[in-house]
Amino acid sequence: MAITDIQISDTLETGAPSIKYEGNEGPQDPRQEQMLAQLKQEYMAYVFEQKEIGEPILSFEEWYQMVYQASKMGVQAP
Numbered sequence: 001m002a003i004t005d006i007q008i009s010d011t012l013e014t015g016a017p018s019i020k021y022e023g024n025e026g027p028q029d030p031r032q033e034q035m036l037a038q039l040k041q042e043y044m045a046y047v048f049e050q051k052e053i054g055e056p057i058l059s060f061e062e063w064y065q066m067v068y069q070a071s072k073m074g075v076q077a078p
Helices: 030-053 060-073
Strands: none
Touching: 030 060
């Protein structure tokens, strides 16, 4: 058998099932992670400001809804 008689394939046949990412596992969009990090920073700044002035602090979910609604209306949220 000469070296030119060998069939070369782009795939590796192992007999194992193919691997497919599902759900939130695997590579994530770095822009999403950056946006989440920015949201967390903004929320922490909000918490700091509220503590400074002695006002009640909204939960993250409540704060996010307020910011989201304000952004839909084109209003600057606190």
